[in-house]
Amino acid sequence: MNSKKILLVPLDPVHDIGIKLINKSLQEFGYTTKILPPDRRLEEVVKHVEAFEADVVMISRTLGYGVEELLSNLVDIFEATGIRNNIKLIIGGMAIKPELAHELGFDAGFGAGTKVEEVIDFLEGRSYKPLHKQGSKQKKDMTKGYDYVVRDREIKDMLDEITNKFLNWGKDKASPGTQRADYREKIFEAKTEKENSKLLKELYNSYINCCDVEIANWYSEKIRHPKTAEVNNEDLVSLREYILEIKEKYNPLSIQHEKDKPLIFIQYGTGCPVMDITHIKVAEDWGADGVVHFDPSWNSRTEGLLEGLLTHQDDGSLITPANLREIKSALNSETLWQIRAHRGLNTPETVVIAGQLGADLTKINIAYGSLAAGTDPERLAVDAIKAIELASKYNMSFDVVTNEELSGVPAFKAFSGMLVVAYTAILMDAKPILQPLFCYSPEMMLGGQMHNNYIDFNAAKIMALRSIINAPIWPGAPIGFLTHTEDRVQAATTTALHASLGSSLDVDGISTSSSDEAYSRGPITTASRVDTLKSTREALRFFGNCRIEPTEQAEHWRDELVDNIKETLYKVSRQENFVEAIYKGIIGSEEDGVYPGRFGQGTVKYK
Amino acid sequence: MFHSISKIVDGMDFETFIRAQNESEAKSIMINIIEKFGFKDIDIVFVEWKGSGARVRARAYIHRAGDNYAWLQNDKGA
Numbered sequence: 267m268n269s270k271k272i273l274l275v276p277l278d279p280v281h282d283i284g285i286k287l288i289n290k291s292l293q294e295f296g297y298t299t300k301i302l303p304p305d306r307r308l309e310e311v312v313k314h315v316e317a318f319e320a321d322v323v324m325i326s327r328t329l330g331y332g333v334e335e336l337l338s339n340l341v342d343i344f345e346a347t348g349i350r351n352n353i354k355l356i357i358g359g360m361a362i363k364p365e366l367a368h369e370l371g372f373d374a375g376f377g378a379g380t381k382v383e384e385v386i387d388f389l390e391g392r393s394y395k396p397l398h399k400q401g402s403k404q405k406k407d408m409t410k411g412y413d414y415v416v417r418d419r420e421i422k423d424m425l426d427e428i429t430n431k432f433l434n435w436g437k438d439k440a441s442p443g444t445q446r447a448d449y450r451e452k453i454f455e456a457k458t459e460k461e462n463s464k465l466l467k468e469l470y471n472s473y474i475n476c477c478d479v480e481i482a483n484w485y486s487e488k489i490r491h492p493k494t495a496e497v498n499n500e501d502l503v504s505l506r507e508y509i510l511e512i513k514e515k516y517n518p519l520s521i522q523h524e525k526d527k528p529l530i531f532i533q534y535g536t537g538c539p540v541m542d543i544t545h546i547k548v549a550e551d552w553g554a555d556g557v558v559h560f561d562p563s564w565n566s567r568t569e570g571l572l573e574g575l576l577t578h579q580d581d582g583s584l585i586t587p588a589n590l591r592e593i594k595s596a597l598n599s600e601t602l603w604q605i606r607a608h609r610g611l612n613t614p615e616t617v618v619i620a621g622q623l624g625a626d627l628t629k630i631n632i633a634y635g636s637l638a639a640g641t642d643p644e645r646l647a648v649d650a651i652k653a654i655e656l657a658s659k660y661n662m663s664f665d666v667v668t669n670e671e672l673s674g675v676p677a678f679k680a681f682s683g684m685l686v687v688a689y690t691a692i693l694m695d696a697k698p699i700l701q702p703l704f705c706y707s708p709e710m711m712l713g714g715q716m717h718n719n720y721i722d723f724n725a726a727k728i729m730a731l732r733s734i735i736n737a738p739i740w741p742g743a744p745i746g747f748l749t750h751t752e753d754r755v756q757a758a759t760t761t762a763l764h765a766s767l768g769s770s771l772d773v774d775g776i777s778t779s780s781s782d783e784a785y786s787r788g789p790i791t792t793a794s795r796v797d798t799l800k801s802t803r804e805a806l807r808f809f810g811n812c813r814i815e816p817t818e819q820a821e822h823w824r825d826e827l828v829d830n831i832k833e834t835l836y837k838v839s840r841q842e843n844f845v846e847a848i849y850k851g852i853i854g855s856e857e858d859g860v861y862p863g864r865f866g867q868g869t870v871k872y873k
Numbered sequence: 874m875f876h877s878i879s880k881i882v883d884g885m886d887f888e889t890f891i892r893a894q895n896e897s898e899a900k901s902i903m904i905n906i907i908e909k910f911g912f913k914d915i916d917i918v919f920v921e922w923k924g925s926g927a928r929v930r931a932r933a934y935i936h937r938a939g940d941n942y943a944w945l946q947n948d949k950g951a
Contacts, residue, residue, distance in 0.1 A: 363917075508892075515924030544925070548890065551923035792890035796921075796928040 270389065272297050273320035275311055276304040277327045277336065284359060285326035291382040297389075308343050315349050322389060325372075327359040334370065341371040354389070403518060403600040405626070406529055406555065408738045408774040409663045409697040415736045416689070418828070424835040425689040432690060432844040436651040440873045441866070442476040442569050443649040447614035447656065449473040450571075454587075454622045477570030484572050493564070494584065497540060497575040502592075505540050509596045512547055516598060521553035521803040524811050528768045529602065529775040530802060533744060535560025536789045538577040539589045543596040548792045552799040556602030556627070558743075558777060559593070561585045566610020567640060567865045571619070581789075585616055590623045602626045607653055608667055609639035611866050614652040621660025627699075628657055628664040630691075632844075633683025633853050637860040638670040643848040645866035654691045663697035665740050672747060674708040674859030677727060678830035683853040685831070686844055688737065699738045699774070702727040704764045705747035708859065715823065720749065721767060725816040726823035728771045733828060741768050744779035757781040758798045762805035769806055770814040778802060879943030881935040886918065892926045899927030907931055 367375020416422035562582030604627035605620035782790035893899035912933035
């Protein structure tokens with residue numbers, strides 16, 4: 267039993283919940299306490315202090331109006347009656363700022379968010395040291411526990427036929443992209459070995475021969491690409507100091523409430539690695555479990571990747587070994603790191619760089635990259651097979667994104683393409699993660715499936731995939747696509763609600779946007795990142811272990827999706843190979859709004 | 874003189890993210906910034922600090938309850 271006697275005085279008319287909670291905690295810590303009813307006159311309070319022989323008087327005040335005058339009167343009357351000298355006088359509540367408490371003559375003031383331990387430490391004359399949670403987060407593997415068994419026999423048989431023909435088609439083919447991946451790996455190896463400048467020079471010469479001229483010029487003539495600039499060295503030194511400083515204080519929030527999943531990812535790609543790192547550190551602090559690197563779209567349409575610490579004037583941050591190395595060095599050890607490789611001419615080389623620099627995840631999908639991102643299907647297919655092989659080698663799992671839905675491809679076609687790529691990966695001992703979209707796609711807009719709610723069709727997607735295969739699911743990218751507006755509150759809310767749906771459906775991860783998702787006239791801000799992470803955290807707290815209940819319509823759409831996927835896969839299986847099916851529009855056609863890409867056309871050759 | 878700022882119904886919020894060593898420093902920086910804009914009636918509505926910095930929302934009141942509400946003087950120039 268603690269010898270101190272504490273009188274708790276709620277000065278609000280009715281709001282005394284906070285002080286009741288504090289009272290309970292103080293009693294648990296062994297203090298003798300007495301709590302007065304709310305809204306007593308100050309003269310009455312004085313009498314209670316004297317009668318109780320209080321050592322500490324703890325005032326609570328929630329309402330802000332007139333607070334200064336009221337508290338000032340209280341201090342005056344305590345001084346006039348002489349009891350002020352015999353007690354510690356503390357004030358707490360939503361309306362209280364520590365500065366105000368001291369100004370009015372209180373010994374301490376505790377505002378919103380105060381921990382009981384802070385109050386106890388003050389009462390005992392100790393300085394408050396918050397609990398340090400560093401290391402409490404652990405890096406998670408989204409693929410753990412999944413055996414990739416295809417549950418639907420009919421679909422399995424078709425996937426076997428399609429992927430075997432596809433891998434057979436691709437086995438003797440190569441491209442400038444696959445060649446550069448080989449050279450890049452050898453360059454990494456040569457750089458880690460003792461100086462071998464002759465070998466390096468030969469490797470770079472071979473590499474340059476597989477690049478477009480603006481990339482080759484960087485290596486051979488040091489002619490800077492017009493959209494790039496070198497990172498300011500002074501900024502870099504200061505950034506490194508900043509990172510060291512904040513690593514000492516790392517005490518991240520957890521966004522999940524009672525469940526371990528979904529893991530929360532944010533996407534970065536401000537153009538500048540310095541700003542990217544700053545955004546990553548903020549996101550880590552506010553609870554992000556993983557970060558996704560966004561590269562510029564022009565670079566995915568250019569043969570070859572640059573080197574050096576480079577900034578970029580438009581959206582997206584350049585994939586260079588130096589940029590990624592700098593970002594990796596700033597990441598906390600438990601943060602999952604994804605480098606996207608999915609859509610362009612540098613797919614396998616990106617996987618090499620990501621793997622060499624310790625990324626956890628990458629992103630590969632032939633259908634999206636060749637139908638909605640401009641890359642020739644044949645070229646991307648050859649590059650993707652190589653990229654999957656490399657992802658398996660570097661033990662990186664990868665998501666198979668279905669963003670072609672945003673261009674108008676119906677979900678069942680996008681899922682058919684995703685399943686073919688995922689099954690190809692399974693046959694190659696890689697670990698794919700399915701990435702359906704939680705979105706308000708053109709299919710939904712035209713078909714009206716989301717007229718009543720955003721829940722049923724998104725839920726149906728997850729239910730359909732689960733009925734087909736036992737694989738991890740990571741909706742993206744980002745969740746709520748095409749539901750965001752430029753209004754910050756609306757954007758954060760829609761992300762939080764879609765995150766809650768993901769949590770309710772027990773998905774493994776989700777990619778979130780910032781509340782600037784719909785804003786496109788400049789880079790997103792750190793404040794916008796924090797707001798979405800906070801709203802997501804609050805929504806997951808709200809739903810806790812409860813579930814969102816879709817209507818019966820979700821089951822109907824689940825069955826419809828599965829039937830349509832079967833029909834689509836059957837059509838694909840009737841083609842000579844998967845690539846042919848893409849050219850023919852079977853998994854996304856001109857009528858849907860997508861076209862086979864042309865970048866890299868005619869570059870595939872026999873090994 | 875009628876200023877555009879008088880069109881603000883009650884208060885103006887300032888939202889940002891600040892690099893700061895702690896919450897207290899973040900508040901001081903924010904108040905200092907807004908004072909430099911010439912505002913007088915300022916409060917920190919919300920601040921949350923983590924190691925990398927602080928998410929801050931500050932407010933400058935233009936019209937509090939009972940003031941002479943200049944925004945009601947419509948069409949008299951701004």
